[in-house]
Amino acid sequence: MTTLRKDLQLIADMIEPENRVLDVGCDDGALLDYLVNEKGIDGRGIEISQKGVNSCVAKGLFVVQGDADNDLHEYPDNTFDYVILSKALQAMHQPREVMLNLLRIGKRAIVTIPNFGQWRVRFSLLTRGRMPVTKALDKTWYNTSNIHFCTITDLFDLIEQENLKVAEFVPHMSDGTRLNMGRKRANWHADQALFLLEK
Amino acid sequence: MNTSACNSVSLFTESPLELDSGATLSPVNVGFETYGELNEGRSNAILICHALTGDQYVASNHPITGKPGWWERIIGPGKLVDTNKYFVICSNVLGSCLGTTGPKEINPATEKPWGIDFPVITIRDMVKVQAALLDHLGVDTLFALIGGSMGGMQVLEWLATFPERLHSTIALATAARHTAQNIALHEVGRQSVMADPNWNGGRYYEKEAKPDKGLSVARMTAHITYLSEDALTRKFGRNLQSRDAITFGFDADFQVESYLRYQGSTFVDRFDANSYLYITRAMDYLDIAGRHDGRLADAFKNAAHVRCCIISFSTDWLYPTAENKRIVHALNAAGVPVSFAEIESPHGHDAFLLEEPEMDQMIEGFISAAAKARGLSS
Numbered sequence: 246m247t248t249l250r251k252d253l254q255l256i257a258d259m260i261e262p263e264n265r266v267l268d269v270g271c272d273d274g275a276l277l278d279y280l281v282n283e284k285g286i287d288g289r290g291i292e293i294s295q296k297g298v299n300s301c302v303a304k305g306l307f308v309v310q311g312d313a314d315n316d317l318h319e320y321p322d323n324t325f326d327y328v329i330l331s332k333a334l335q336a337m338h339q340p341r342e343v344m345l346n347l348l349r350i351g352k353r354a355i356v357t358i359p360n361f362g363q364w365r366v367r368f369s370l371l372t373r374g375r376m377p378v379t380k381a382l383d384k385t386w387y388n389t390s391n392i393h394f395c396t397i398t399d400l401f402d403l404i405e406q407e408n409l410k411v412a413e414f415v416p417h418m419s420d421g422t423r424l425n426m427g428r429k430r431a432n433w434h435a436d437q438a439l440f441l442l443e444k
Numbered sequence: 445m446n447t448s449a450c451n452s453v454s455l456f457t458e459s460p461l462e463l464d465s466g467a468t469l470s471p472v473n474v475g476f477e478t479y480g481e482l483n484e485g486r487s488n489a490i491l492i493c494h495a496l497t498g499d500q501y502v503a504s505n506h507p508i509t510g511k512p513g514w515w516e517r518i519i520g521p522g523k524l525v526d527t528n529k530y531f532v533i534c535s536n537v538l539g540s541c542l543g544t545t546g547p548k549e550i551n552p553a554t555e556k557p558w559g560i561d562f563p564v565i566t567i568r569d570m571v572k573v574q575a576a577l578l579d580h581l582g583v584d585t586l587f588a589l590i591g592g593s594m595g596g597m598q599v600l601e602w603l604a605t606f607p608e609r610l611h612s613t614i615a616l617a618t619a620a621r622h623t624a625q626n627i628a629l630h631e632v633g634r635q636s637v638m639a640d641p642n643w644n645g646g647r648y649y650e651k652e653a654k655p656d657k658g659l660s661v662a663r664m665t666a667h668i669t670y671l672s673e674d675a676l677t678r679k680f681g682r683n684l685q686s687r688d689a690i691t692f693g694f695d696a697d698f699q700v701e702s703y704l705r706y707q708g709s710t711f712v713d714r715f716d717a718n719s720y721l722y723i724t725r726a727m728d729y730l731d732i733a734g735r736h737d738g739r740l741a742d743a744f745k746n747a748a749h750v751r752c753c754i755i756s757f758s759t760d761w762l763y764p765t766a767e768n769k770r771i772v773h774a775l776n777a778a779g780v781p782v783s784f785a786e787i788e789s790p791h792g793h794d795a796f797l798l799e800e801p802e803m804d805q806m807i808e809g810f811i812s813a814a815a816k817a818r819g820l821s822s
Contacts, residue, residue, distance in 0.1 A: 289781070295802050298785045302753070303809030305817060308786040309772055319773040 249279050251421020255439055256329060256355055259413065260284065262327035267291070267351060269313045270333040274301035281306065289325075291316055314338045317346040332357050332437070334400075335391045341403060347442075348409060354442040356366040360416075362396025362432040380419065397432040404442065413441035451476050452543050456575045459641065464729075465565035467643045471552075475543020476500050476535035479519065482528035488820055489583040490525060491574060492534040493591030493598035494797040496666075497715055497725055498541045500578035502534040503527070507542075508714045517799065524808050526701055529820070530587065535577050537570040539722040544573075547718035548649060558711050558718075559647035559811075565722060567594070567625065575609065585609045587818055588811060592616035592796035594723070598742075600771065603780075604732055607747035612814040614807060616796040617760050619767040620758045620774070621731040622738055626762070629669055630724040633662035646718050659717040660708030667707050672759035672792030676700060685769050733774075746776075751817065752782040753810045755803060757795040783810065 251256060253276045255433070260266060262284040268277050271290030280286035288340060288434035292298050300404050301308040309316065328351030332338040335358060337343045347354035359382055360366075369377035375379070383392070395403075397416065404411060416424045416431035416438045424435050431438060452475050455461075460470030466551060477500045492502050492515065503519040505512060518524040519532060536544035539562070547562040554561075578586070589610055590685045596618025602610060619626070637643055639657025648654050668676075678702040684690065687697065696702040736742035752775055756768035765786045775782040787803045789795040796803070815821045 277746075289776075295785055295787070298783065299802065302783050302806055303813060305813030307781040307783050308816075309776070309783065319769075319776070321777050324776075404635045436653055 249275060252357065252417065252419070253279070253331070255415060255417060255421060256317065257333060258355070259355060259428070259439070259441055260286065260327055262286070266325070266327045266329065267320070267325045268329045269317070269347070271301060271308060272297050274304050274306045274308065276329070276331070277306050278304050282349070290355055298355065313343045313346070317343060317350060318348040322349055323352060327351055327353050327355055329355045332359060334358055335394050337393060338375055340393045341407070344403070345407065348444050352443070353412065355439065356442060357437055358395060358397070358400055358436060359437055359438045360397050360432065360435050361394040362398060364433050397428055397435065397438050400440065401428055404440070410443040412443050415439040451478065453577065453580055455573065460661065461572060463563055463569050464566040465564050469563065472538065472545045472573055472576070473543065473549065474535050474573060475819070476533060476577060477502065477504060479503050480530055482531040487587060487818060488529065488587050489533060489578070490588040490590065491578070491586050491778060492523070492532060493574070493595035494534060494537065494588070495593040495595050495728065497711070497720070498523070498595070498701070499540065500536045500557045501535045503638040504532060506714070509710070510559060514797065518807070524804060525590070525811065533577070533581065535725060537723070538573045539565045539719055539726065541716035541719040546716070547646070547722055548716045549681040552568065557649040559649065560718060560721070562718070562722060567597045567726050568601045568605060570726065571598050571605055574598070575606055578609070580650060585611055587820065588612045588614065588814060590614045591618070593618055593793065594727055597727065598702065600732055603747045603752070604743040607750055610747070610750045611818055612751035612810070613753070614810060615758055615771070616755045617763050617768070617793055618771070619763045620771050622728045623767070625808070627664065627728045630728055632665050633724060634721050636661040636665070637721060643717060648717070655717045655740045656712040659712050659715065659720060663711040664704040664708045664722060667704060670792060670794045672761065672790060674759060674790050675792050678790065736765070738808060740770065741777035744775055744778035744780050748779040750780060751814050752780055752783045753806070754782060755796070756786045757789045757791070757793070758777050758786055759790055760795065762793040
């Protein structure tokens, strides 16, 4: 049994076996490989880096080089049971369109975000007056690929605005520890949050 | 040098090959090379499909030029496509000129070379001949099918025509149709062949003079399309050829001119002008989606069990990434498992034949994972 990074394990636990899964931004394929081998998933990936693609291909995974902003629209409706977008929504040029696309091509979407509303981030901006650089968000404003930061509350607002359903909400810390709290408190405490979305 | 078995076989002797044009051919001779051994389970065969002016000498010396095989870099004992493990087959395509039936071979009806009485062929016709060759070799399903450029087009026609005989495929720098620009460039090549008085309406085989000028200009034009602007600039810039100053004449003042002239003049020694016409025509006629009301995905609907890998190159403007991605999207839509990458390379279309570490790594990973899936890993 392979051990997964804890935040990826949270995602893996949410997926029913023997389903079709698309992992958008699948990196070196660790999560996909786990899903394929341990859960009998029919998995596909999208990954921007050549290194990531080569690593996936060597694992026997099927991965298309590309990114969510440009390539999701090429996939037909309802191709997958789950589409995963892990910690990448904030790096999209069109996060709303990407989120809607996830739920067009998949029955369910699993979206995780770094929470810009967490108290450390708020405190850092309040006291230092500079764009926050924390352990979870360790790049400066000019070299970060994160161009559309949001908070947990922001994402809930968008989800409601688009009439999508949150089937599960799992706020957690970077190390994968779940926080057992509602969305308001989670927006203050959680480093990250996982949303299982449905149409 | 690799050891190969230099072979030729006569196929379609009983029932003729029915071409897409409606014409028939019988027999069809095929020149081919094999490397390595077919295993007991007959499960380790790899077919390599060559490009427009390629041939079956993929991993052994060319009989005319004496040069090493065109993909000897990756095919051979212990190499990326390991002939100690796999039985590698490469055959000269239908219409070409190194042992396979084509315009320079004898038409049995007239006992003279076919010339342009040879029927017009398609990429799918080439693939049907390859399938018959596999029957002859006792290979039911291929472990892998690999091709770049026109070789990739053959891979796509295999996926559309004989998917049940495939386990995994790799197509590089290719397209599922010829665009107006592709056709235009080929037409320039054909017109320069036909404008050569020695072409003589395609009847030059009995004569001493062949349409070498025309064919070499065609090759020069085509050669430019295989490189990128950046590659030409890096290689030649405005450098002068064995002189200190321009000559105010039409000699090959520039290195790039001299290079192209050399490419053209050596090409005519190993290639037949009429074959060039027929094969470029076959490529122009390629439009796999066209047979399916424009839906390319429909062509691949029976290939959902085939592992596919598509690779494009960033500076390839002949079969650019967009054309390769059309294939990927169609395969995805047809539920065919596919991996794809655009390799960053300055070398243009020719990159697929050159040393590209990222490409090598992707091919190696794909083949070893596919071998594992087929129970071939040792």
